[in-house]
């Protein structure tokens with residue numbers, strides 16, 4: 001399908017999705033983001049981007065675009081998210097530099113990594 | 119039912135699938151042979167039970183917007199079986215999100231069959247209450263995360279849990295405690311006791327890339343080596359697959375909710391949307407019959423179509 005032909009709303013959403021998928025820090029309109037933010041998208045049982053490179057203090061949001069729930073489990077951080085159903089999200093702020101591997105608690109073959117620089 | 123003997127076998131099977139007729143898998147001498155049965159042939163006093171799986175109550179996406187109705191239909195088909203089953207086994211993912219209302223619907227619908235239901239949890243059943251969402255309802259009286267065994271019809275049944283504390287190797291896991299329990303559980307049994315093991319994720323590795331297997335499944339099976347008849351029933355992959363290795367027959371059941379793609383045939387194992395009107399060919403139940411104590415049990419898969 002030619003994405004350019006999609007109605008405005010969808011095209012915008014697509015662009016946004018793409019920006020999010022690329023892990024770009026998003027600041028919409030005139031509102032400036034206060035702290036660094038980044039997003040990881042789950043699509044087709046895949047985390048993207050991975051690894052995600054961020055600075056200390058960045059708030060990372062995972063958004064699930066699959067029609068099956070996923071969760072985030074990071075043993076290093078002892079983090080276990082709630083199940084994220086379709087379009088639901090989970091947010092975590094990385095306060096310490098390091099390399100953090102995580103998996104999906106429902107589908108542990110799904111691997112992701114966040115690299116936090118000081 | 120009349121059968122045209124000139125029909126090609128392949129075409130015939132396809133036709134029967136469309137008609138929703140049952141197919142029997144008899145396994146003799148390690149070689150599985152399928153044959154079709156008419157309902158008259160199926161009637162009898164043999165010990166049988168039914169397996170249903172992956173009802174995912176609460177799922178409402180395009181792959182099936184009414185999973186309650188398809189579960190009900192599967193249960194209606196159980197009620198119509200000519201040979202009344204002794205009980206039902208549900209091999210997990212009873213619910214989609216472990217919500218109390220979803221468990222309640224399951225209990226209500228399955229209770230309508232008046233059959234006892236033996237269950238094991240899927241990964242979708244342990245998402246709430248710190249993983250106790252299943253144990254507090256369907257897992258009462260079980261050990262550990264929900265494992266147990268019981269005897270019926272001369273068969274020893276073992277329900278295992280391989281969806282808890284999953285690790286980065288991507289596969290299902292039984293864990294040390296459960297394996298120890300299993301070893302002790304089967305120790306006093308004679309080698310001629312038929313064994314049925316049921317668990318959510320396949321105990322053998324069906325497809326590593328999608329996590330369709332159990333990392334310590336082989337160890338569990340090593341404790342069952344002495345038995346002449348071992349039948350392993352799983353769910354999770356929402357399609358039927360069979361494999362025989364020595365005295366062990368492996369079988370995965372269809373879902374009553376939605377199909378998933380064949381291993382490696384799609385980008386991901388997510389719910390498969392099939393053309394309108396075709397869904398029921400992909401959903402169904404399995405009924406299992408004890409034929410002899412020297413070979414695995416005979417399994418009849420029936421789709422909801424027809």
Ligand SMILES: [Cu+2]
Pocket residue numbers: 069070071104105106107108110
């Ligand atoms: Cu997942």
